Amino acid sequence: FSTFSLIVILPVFLAVYKPMTLMQLVYLLLAGVSASVGQFGITLAYKYAPAKEISIYDYSGIICSAVLGIVFFNESPDIISIFGYLVVFAAAFDMFLYNKKLDKQDNQRKNIL
Helix, strand or coil: CHHHHHHHHHHHHHHHCCCCCHHHHHHHHHHHHHHHHHHHHHHHHHHHCCHHHHHHHHCHHHHHHHHHHHHHHCCCCCHHHHHHHHHHHHHHHHHHHHHHHHHHHHHHHHHHC
């Protein structure tokens, strides 16, 4: 994915390249460090808990990104974005409830046997 993205964006990059300011470089490095720490946290969480129980929290990144954009960058999500947030959250929550229901049924079957 990264290689493909690099090849596709390279012509545009060469046409409009501007060096980063020091502050932009600091932001980029902080974003990279934050993403790495977050990825390590997710990996650790999957090590200690079943994926079906914690996968719903993966989708919280979408909502957090929207909130950070509003707070720090004065962005306003349009109606389509808000609808998308709701669809993603509803699907994740539905899968969470579905997996809980399956767990309950499995436990009932085990108790019967």
